[in-house]
Amino acid sequence: MTETLGPLVGHVHTDDLPWVNAGPVGLQVLRVSADTWVVRNRFQAGFRLPAHKHTGGVHAFTFAGRWRYAEYGVDYVAGTFIHEPPGSVHTLTVAEDSDILFVIEGAFIEFDDEGAITGMVDGESTLAAYYALCDAAGIPRPEGILS
Structure with missing residues (x-):
């Protein structure tokens, strides 16, 4: 039998990917495909994402800091790995400056305080925002993050 x-194998090195800032959030996009996107975020203490629901699973690893989902009451600190099942609804809140890697399947749907849908974020929209932030900062768009 011949193998x-x-x-x-697609690969990138984080040193080759620029960090861009969207207010209190640093963003580095590592990979975007049709169904999965991988980002690394640096959140400033006090940051809060709107409540949101995931259409697919999410894996996350915390490199530094302390954050939580307001609904669960568990602090995720450096070294913590989490898995969010599809359908998870939660509000990300940041207690200390945090550095987190997310592997996200599908999209997430954002809600306002009354539960009305206010937006949707997926790999395509995140990549478009990343490129726009690179362009605005005069940073060349990185290669190798699309699959």
């Missing part, structure tokens, strides 16, 4: 190589 054949499959497609090349």
Whole structure:
């Protein structure tokens, strides 16, 4: 039996990917595909995402800081890995400056305080925002993050 190589393994090095800032959030996009997107965020203490619901699963790893989902009462500190099942609804709140890697399947739907849908975020919209922030800062758009 002859083994054949499959497609090349996609790779990027974080040193080659720019950080951009959207207010109190630093953003680095590592990979975007049709169904999954991978981002690293640096959140400033006091930051809060709107309540949101995930259409797919999410894996996250905390490199530094302390954050939580307001609804759950559990602090996630450096070294914490979490998995959010599809359908999770929560409000990300940041207690200390935090550095978190997210692997997100699907999208998330944002809600206001009354529960009305206010927006949707997915890999495509995140990549468009990342590129726009790179352009605004005069940073060349990185290569190798699309799959």
